[in-house]
């Protein structure tokens with residue numbers, strides 16, 4: 001269980017996140033929604049400790065993540081894998097090596113520096129690529145891939161970290177509709193078949209309604225809605241998004257694959 005207690009973050013006199021309280025059960029797919037500047041990225045970045053809170057606590061399975069330092073903090077960052085809008089791959093390295101980077105927290109530094117990855121690490125990385133139909137790209141440079149392929153590599157890297165939680169910060173913001181669906185399906189697959197909790201910032205309300213089983217709506221740093229997608233009426237959505245409402249509500253919902261059609265996870269990653 002991820003527990004966020006009274007979490008706030010100020011930048012000067014600007015409150016980016018104000019007194020956020022959330023309890024998120026294992027295996028949930030939570031969409032964090034709200035207009036630009038609502039505090040969504042700051043919230044996710046605090047969970048991963050890329051940003052420190054001004055006050056409040058974050059607990060994961062009872063461990064106070066806000067108090068972690070040094071190696072324990074590095075372990076937490078591996079546990080709470082981030083996926084970014086701009087993929088954050090190393091462009092000059094091949095796809096497999098990028099995914100192997102997800103294993104860094106589990107191997108001694110000398111082994112990573114000398115690229116002496118174990119057979120098991122390679123198997124986990126290749127298996128993660130196979131999960132998203134991109135194993136054939138393993139030897140290609142990351143910067144030769146399309147945006148949708150790069151984001152799938154980033155998701156495979158996150159899976160190779162064997163995380164307890166995935167934090168996706170606007171993962172589809174720079175993708176076309178076809179790749180948006182492929183990438184959202186990949187996140188859904190991670191959630192449904194590996195049971196990994198996903199917290200995903202999304203600008204598109206229709207995508208959030210289609211893929212998430214819980215929505216957290218933020219406005220001016222505060223949580224102003226927390227509930228099932230069905231409970232978010234168009235009226236609440238209009239309050240949440242103001243003038244942007246038309247923009248985020250006009251996109252046709254993507255078709256979510258039925259769970260039964262997704263093959264079972266690979267044993268090396270289960």
Ligand SMILES: Nc1ncnc2c1ncn2[C@@H]1O[C@H](COP(=O)(O)OP(=O)(O)OP(=O)(O)O)[C@@H](O)[C@H]1O
Nearest residue numbers: 011014015016034035036037038039040041042043
């Ligand atoms: N490093 C920073 N320094 C100063 N202000 C910041 C910083 N990071 C965020 N903010 C401010 O905090 C507020 C919340 O920003 P945040 O990026 O968390 O919102 P968001 O909902 O993720 O928006 P977007 O969808 O545009 O990314 C904004 O007013 C932003 O300008």
